[in-house]
Amino acid sequence: MKRHRPLPSPAPSSTTGTPKPTITHYYSSKKPKTPLLLLPDLKQTPKWIPLNLPKSELYLPLTFPTGQTFRWKQITPFQFTGVIGPHLISLKHSNQTHVSYCLHNNTSQSDARSKLLDFLNMAISLTDLWSDFSAADPRFAELAGCLSGARVLRQDPLECLIQFICSSNNNIKRITQMVDFVSSLGNYVGEVEGVAFYEFPTLERLAEVSEEEHRKAGFGYRAKYIRGTVEELQSKPGGGVEWLMSLRKLDLESAVEALTSLPGVGPKVAACIALFSLDQHHAVPVDTHVWKIATRYLIPELAGKKLTPKLCSHVADAFVERYGKYAGWAQTLLFIAELPSQKALLQSLNETVKDVKPEKIKEEEGS
DNA sequence: CGGTAACCTGGGAT
């Protein structure tokens, strides 16, 4: 049996002060506490403002830590903090139900609120969508009952692009490190519970970072992708940011074609950017998880095959055929249900009900 | 055009 995890004391970091341990899920209060006696009420007690949303419209733990963004930090199980434009914002569930937000820095309240609602894609009713998906697919209905409130965000295209270039053939932990590095190039906007937050850097700022610096920061071969993409964007006549934003007005195929012209952006990454930032609601990012889902339920005849770029579009088509023009939103839930963390939960939920109806459990044997 | 081998890096399995 393996040795237990070392005690919570900091690892014997060798020489110079290595960066602090990688961020995991929670930021427990190991940080130097502010001296209690010295803080009167003057310290900004955050003002929580209700959003009046049921958790069926927005459930934070199924929206933020699920791979759409690596910029938001989980402060407690039910509070997430991140930056939208210049605004440092926290979101939390009170009573584990309704959602409230607070603004930590001294920016315009009204602008923060409107940008937040936009970021949360609140113009779209998740419950309406899911009722359609459930009608089209009883299996979706079953999952939806357990995992409600998994919403697709509407992120800034540049932020989204850079994040997903980092994500390719990579794991969550390192993606987060890399995104943290890029973020730290932007303007500092404040800290919450010991975690520093930054605006996302501008294209100009990104252009100041060499491939070599990114390599040293641990980007591996993605360093040249970042560099190349930033340069490519800067060469766009009307400006790179404007060019990216203009993709929101194109159809999905054209948007994907434009995106994949950038180095480090293939079909999967392009679909992520399209869905998570460009209003392409039927974009379906096909990765290994989605491939498994698809070959199990949607196109079983392809089970066992290896996932090739060609098959990616086939899978995406199958999703659209089944779920319609918001197929990307359906995919999001199905994807989340595949995550190990959620699977464990679903499993335990299932077992309490299992005894009642054995049904047929044969099907997959395989190999 | 479709199929394959490198590609940075770190952790876990063999």
Added chain:
DNA sequence: AATCCCAGGTTAC
């Protein structure tokens, strides 16, 4: 201990 394999893929032969 040395390798292999894999992780929300893309690129170049």
